[in-house]
Amino acid sequence: MIMIRMKNVVKSYSKGVKALRGVDLTIEDGEFVYLVGASGSGKSTLAKLLYREEAANKGQIEVCGQLLSKMKGKDIPKLRRQIGIVFQDFKLLLDRTVFENIAYALEVIGTEPEEIRPLVMQALRYVNLEDKANDKPTELSGGEQQRVSIARAIVNSPKLIIADEPTGNLDPKTALEIMRLFYRINQRGTTILMVTHNRSIVEKFRNRVVEIEQGKIIWDENRSDDVIQYDISLGEYVAV
Ligand code: ADP
Ligand code: MG
Numbered sequence: 001m002i003m004i005r006m007k008n009v010v011k012s013y014s015k016g017v018k019a020l021r022g023v024d025l026t027i028e029d030g031e032f033v034y035l036v037g038a039s040g041s042g043k044s045t046l047a048k049l050l051y052r053e054e055a056a057n058k059g060q061i062e063v064c065g066q067l068l069s070k071m072k073g074k075d076i077p078k079l080r081r082q083i084g085i086v087f088q089d090f091k092l093l094l095d096r097t098v099f100e101n102i103a104y105a106l107e108v109i110g111t112e113p114e115e116i117r118p119l120v121m122q123a124l125r126y127v128n129l130e131d132k133a134n135d136k137p138t139e140l141s142g143g144e145q146q147r148v149s150i151a152r153a154i155v156n157s158p159k160l161i162i163a164d165e166p167t168g169n170l171d172p173k174t175a176l177e178i179m180r181l182f183y184r185i186n187q188r189g190t191t192i193l194m195v196t197h198n199r200s201i202v203e204k205f206r207n208r209v210v211e212i213e214q215g216k217i218i219w220d221e222n223r224s225d226d227v228i229q230y231d232i233s234l235g236e237y238v239a240v
Contacts, residue, residue: 001029002062003160003191005052009059011045019045021215023059027193029159033185034202035195037212043195044108045166046212050193051083052076064159081109084153084161084190088168090145092152098124099133102152104195109156123151127181143174150181154190161185163194167201179205180234204234 001043004027011020027033035043048062052071063067064082071079092101100221104121112121112158124130127147137145146166153161163182179201186192196202202209211219 003027003029003031003064004193005060005062006046006049007060009046009049009056009061011042011049011054011056014140015135018054019215020049023212023215023217025217025220027191029184030191032182032187032192032205032207033194034207034209035193035212036197036202036209040090041212042215043212044164047162047193047195050162052079068134071084081156082159084156084158086146086149086153086161086163086166090137090142090149092145092148094137097134097136098129098140098148101137101148102155105152105155108219111156120151123155126154127151141174142170143177146170146174146178150178150185154185157171158190160191160193165195165197167198168198172200175201176204176234179238184230 006023006025009023012018037043049056049061066079067222081166096191099120102123103116106116124133129147154198167178182192206223
């Protein structure tokens with residue numbers, strides 16, 4: 001099944017900035033794809049088009065079987081329900097607890113109140129932060145805050161996760177922890193599109209790499225079938 005299909009996608013911003021100049025990209029269900037490229041090359045724009053934060057000027061975009069060009073404003077929540085989004089700067093609500101931050105993601109999509117607590121606690125358990133449920137984000141480390149935002153992204157069991165430089169604000173050791181979490185989420189079948197600048201991560205966790213330059217895809221290499229080996233320091237299988 002196809003999770004993402006972009007055909008000849010063009011996106012210009014006002015003032016004539018051409019952020020994407022004809023992007024073709026297909027991502028299958030279950031893939032883990034890195035989107036790399038220099039600053040300003042169009043990575044975040046591509047990501048935003050997929051969750052309909054921005055609309056394309058030209059071309060076709062299909063996400064989770066929905067055609068975005070034909071999508072009406074009222075259908076956007078239905079699309080977002082199937083996508084978990086993770087940002088570099090976490091985007092947590094600082095005046096709410098960890099629990100409330102994750103619960104909020106369920107409230108806005110109309111989850112039954114009695115379902116919310118068990119789902120939130122399950123997501124917190126998944127990222128190993130059950131004991132921080134009543135803390136405020138500001139009481140947590142950067143890595144912990146990112147784990148909260150990952151819990152928020154997965155709480156609704158989305159088919160697709162879009163992460164825009166999720167390790168960009170983290171030290172190397174914490175970045176690895178976060179990558180292990182994404183790796184596990186992908187292993188259970190969730191498709192992941194991750195914008196990253198982190199070369200050592202791209203080398204360590206071998207996945208398909210798509211490179212964008214000045215709004216065009218210039219490289220697309222699938223290395224996820226490389227030989228894998230058990231890495232003791234990581235505690236899991238990684239490609240060598
Ligand atoms: P990246 O994430 O790869 O750094 P972006 O997608 O954020 O790149 O930006 C691509 C280009 O589009 C850049 O030239 C940037 O300045 C421009 N751009 C991004 N967002 C906007 C916006 N909201 N309005 C105008 N120009 C924008
Ligand atoms: Mg960006």
